[in-house]
Amino acid sequence: MDFSKKIINWYKKNYRKLPWRKTKDPYYILVSEFMLQQTRVSQKTIRYYLDFIKEFPNLEKLSQAKEKNVLKKWEGLGYYFRAKYLHSFAKKLQNNKISFPNKYKELIKYKGIGPYTGAAIASICFHEVIPAIDGNVCRVLSRYFGIHEDITSINTKNMFRVVVSKIMDFEHPGIFNQAIMDLGSILCTPKNPKCLLCPIQDSCFSIQNGTVHQLPVKKIKKFIKHRFFYYLFICDRNNNICINKRSTKDIWEGLYDFPLIESKINLSIHEIVDKIWKKFRVIVSPNLVYKLEHKLTHQILSIQFLSCQIKNLDRNIFLDRFFFISYNQIGEYPFPRPIILFFKHKKMI
Known part of the structure; x- marks a missing residue:
């Protein structure tokens, strides 16, 4: 609980001011999470998000659009399967007259919504107590707890989910998930982490044992x-x-x-x-x-x-x-x- 309180207090003062954080509307959060899959937050991403929302302000408008027009608004952002899955999600909900899924287990049934995206939407929009584990979170947890397991491993990610489910704030799960993500993005960065500014430095294993630059362990097999x-x-x-x-x-x-x-x-x-x-x-x-x-x-x-x-x-x-x-x-x-x-x-x- 001390971990949770410290990072949430830090987050309230230092959070990234992003346009999709001004709302809890699940459609807007959905669009932002799809755009951020395999893409870092940047001015470019924000510009694409705002343009996309302006063109397709709700699920109904998106479902009615032609695929060609959806892909045109996505043009230049890359990983176009994300736009296709997002469009497919909107069409399925509208055509079958289904309300927006408000549970993690329902969200991940749709293509393009994996464990992280589903958990982010469920916790931020519907206050479901479920950890959202992305690369930033894996890095924070690996360093904080001194975990030398490969963070790309499914077993390691499952272990992180168990760990986070025990230390996260049950009353504000969405804020907690965003707080630990921002901590990883702003302070606990891959290179040149700002450890002296970290709110949990006093209890961080890696700071105490000098292993900050050794973690996380990430074994990637690249086949080009x-x-x-x-x-x-x-x-x-x-x-x-x-x-x-x-x-x-x-x-x-x-x-x-x-x-x-x-x-x-x-x-x-x-x-x-x-x-x-x-x-x-x-x-x-x-x-x-x-x-x-x-x-x-x-x-x-x-x-x-x-x-x-x-x-x-x-x-x-x-x-x-x-x-x-x-x-x-x-x-x-x-x-x-x-x-x-x-x-x-x-x-x-």
Whole structure:
């Protein structure tokens, strides 16, 4: 209880003033928590949150929106599955006339709402006494209790939940969860922690034993996949651009891009032309106009944009898989960042 009181008292004076903390409306908290999955709080995140709420001020408006428009408001924030799951949640509740779930066990039944997000919403909005364990909390607990177990392990996270459930404030679970998160974000940071300002420094194992910089233990196995993308920038006689909706279970699902040739190795122009013929049955004269390297969490994409003149373009065949839009319609579709950078390079947006 001493731990709980100290961090809550600290929080009341030092909490991060974030727009979603001005309300207990579960929809607003839901949107903020989805945006903060795998994303740090920043001015960029706040700007996206405010724009998203302005466009979709409630569950009903979000449920009525087209997926394309939801993804467009998310464009540039990354991890687009979050927007798709958020949209799906809104549609399921509205279509089935279900009220917003107010229990943790009900919330985590929906895709995109995991243990942390469910606990955060349940405790902040509905005062359910349940720990919200994120990376910040794991770091604080590892250092405070001197825990040398791998914090990415499910067993360790379950142990943290048991520990926190015994020390958290039962009357103000939402404030407690936000307090320990902010403590980790503001003071108990991964590098250069501000231990002298910490409200629980007197009882912190790591401060007393000099292990602050040894904890937490985080064993991450990174498997980096290298992919080679060759985008075909194709225009018809009226300068309309050929685009495609990504529908496969892969990165950027639901977003739009250009006809694509993908390879596991770097290709020569001759090899690219050969693959274009085999995949699209068209003869092209490709010309490299732009290239970049795009890094994702576990992938590196080497991307080349090829301006292509197609001989004997059969629009009927192409329209089975692709469609053409005018320059003026670019702003209506959500594109992955590499495509946006290409448009900027071409001064099309």
